[in-house]
Every structure is written in C-alpha cells, then in structure tokens.
Amino acid sequence: DAKTTQPPSMDCAEGRAANLPCNHSTISGNEYVYWYRQIHSQGPQYIIHGLKNNETNEMASLIITEDRKSSTLILPHATLRDTAVYYCIPYTGTASKLTFGTGTRLQVTL
Amino acid sequence: GAVVSQHPSWVICKSGTSVKIECRSLDFQATTMFWYRQFPKQSLMLMATSNEGSKATYEQGVEKDKFLINHASLTLSTLTVTSAHPEDSSFYICSARGTGTSLYKMQFFGPGTRLTVL
Numbered sequence: 001d002a003k004t005t006q007p008p009s010m011d012c013a014e015g016r017a018a019n020l021p022c023n024h025s026t027i028s029g030n031e032y033v034y035w036y037r038q039i040h041s042q043g044p045q046y047i048i049h050g051l052k053n054n055e056t057n058e059m060a061s062l063i064i065t066e067d068r069k070s071s072t073l074i075l076p077h078a079t080l081r082d083t084a085v086y087y088c089i090p091y092t093g094t095a096s097k098l099t100f101g102t103g104t105r106l107q108v109t110l
Numbered sequence: 111g112a113v114v115s116q117h118p119s120w121v122i123c124k125s126g127t128s129v130k131i132e133c134r135s136l137d138f139q140a141t142t143m144f145w146y147r148q149f150p151k152q153s154l155m156l157m158a159t160s161n162e163g164s165k166a167t168y169e170q171g172v173e174k175d176k177f178l179i180n181h182a183s184l185t186l187s188t189l190t191v192t193s194a195h196p197e198d199s200s201f202y203i204c205s206a207r208g209t210g211t212s213l214y215k216m217q218f219f220g221p222g223t224r225l226t227v228l
Contacts, residue, residue: 032215043114043203043219044154087153093215098144098205100154 004088009105012082018075020104022088025069031090033064033071034098039084044100047073049091078108112138114206116220123194124228131189131223133204139184140206144217145177148201160187194227201225 005023012018024033032051036044048055048062050071055062061074075082087103113136123129133143141162146154158174160166160181168174176198178190187206191198205219 036219038154041201041222041224043116043205043222046216046218049215091215093207093217097156097159098217099156100146102153 004090004101006086006088006101006104008102009107011107011109012075012078014079014108014110015077018078018082018106018108020073020075020086020088020106021070022073023070024088024090027068027090028092030092031096032093033062033068034089034091035060035062035073035086036089036100037082037084037086038103039081044087045084047086078106080108080110082106083108112208112216112218114204114218114220116202116204116223118223119221120224120226122226122228125195126193128190128192129194129225131191131202131204131225133187133189133206133220135185135206135208135218138206138208138218140187141184141209142207143181143187144205144207145179145187145189146203146205148203148222154203157189191225194225196227199225199227 032049034049035047038044050062064071085103085105115134117132143160145157148154157172158166158168160179162181166179181187203222205217207217
C-alpha cells in the first residue's frame, strides 16, 4: 500500500480557504486518492476522491499533480464545523483496504 | 443516501462479559464490511474485513476468537467482543462498501460505538 505524508496540524481562519496537502509519491497507477475527515468522536466522513483529474463537489475541491505524487484538498470557505482530522488515502476501491495514516488536524478559528 | 448505522452508540459492561455491536447499511447493499478500532488520540486501525456469507479476514494481531464477526446479510454485520477486558475499551467503527456503479469503490462509515469495560 502507498504511504502518505501529511502535515500533523494546520490552522485556518473561518471564511478562508483551507488547503490541505498530501504527498503520496509511491501511489500505484490504479489507486485513487481518497479524502476522508473525522470530526471528534464520530466515524469518518467521505469528502472526495480522484484519479488523475481535478475534482470538485459540494464539499471540496481536489487538485492532483500531473505526476500524481501529491494532491491538495481545498475547502473553499472553511467554517468552524470543518474542524476535524483530514485523511488522504490512496485506495483502489476494490480488493485493497482503506488504511488510515495520522492525517492532518485542521483547526478552524474565528 | 449511503448511510451506515451502528448500535449501540455507547456501551458500558463489566469485565468478562460479551458485547455485540451491530452495523447496518440502511439504504444500500454491502457485500463487504469492515471493522476498525480507534484508541484515544490514535488513528483508525483495521481489525477485520467481512464478506457476506463467508468468514471474516482478520488483520495480523487481532484475535479472531475474541472478536467474532458475523456478516449474515447484505445489510448487517455484527462484531461481538467476547470476555471483554478493560484493555478492549475503545471506539469501534464499522464501514460498508457498496455495490453497483455509483457506490462501487465507496466506503461509508458508521458513527462508531464507544465501548467501556469496567
């Protein structure tokens, strides 16, 4: 399984964009990049995933570099409710396991 | 859509007793369900993978006789912690992987069950 590197913590002011980076330099060609987040004492919540192209949904945008070795999750207008641990996970979605690393703890402040 | 529920949300039990946790996919069928455990200030650790109608596959270091998993239908998996001890106190989270074009490759998580063993 590919390993990921994420900063352990980040701060963001409410209303600002939160940009969360992830390095996944050993990602396989058939692995998507998935992002989940876990709000304190809750189960992880799916945010977005992508393979090569940039993706956007109602929650966030995902920017994947052309060489697929890194990606950035963008929360365009962070709110206090976005305070959580964010996990970047390479995953084929089929026979492989969703393995959680240590993630980035995002603190959104007033 | 794609909601996973867990019951109970929290449970306190005495040492030596067994506790059953249910995981249900409410609006989709899940051929594969996963059980994770999370200790305070740590990340989620996969315990086992269960496929409907077959035996679960346990991760290295997880005792299959202690953590009994049953996946009897496409919408229900159960985890039974047998002879629970205080060191089993943890946050147990299940997830379900959907079938079909739109849900395939997606894993959805339950809200978790907080187990405290006295």
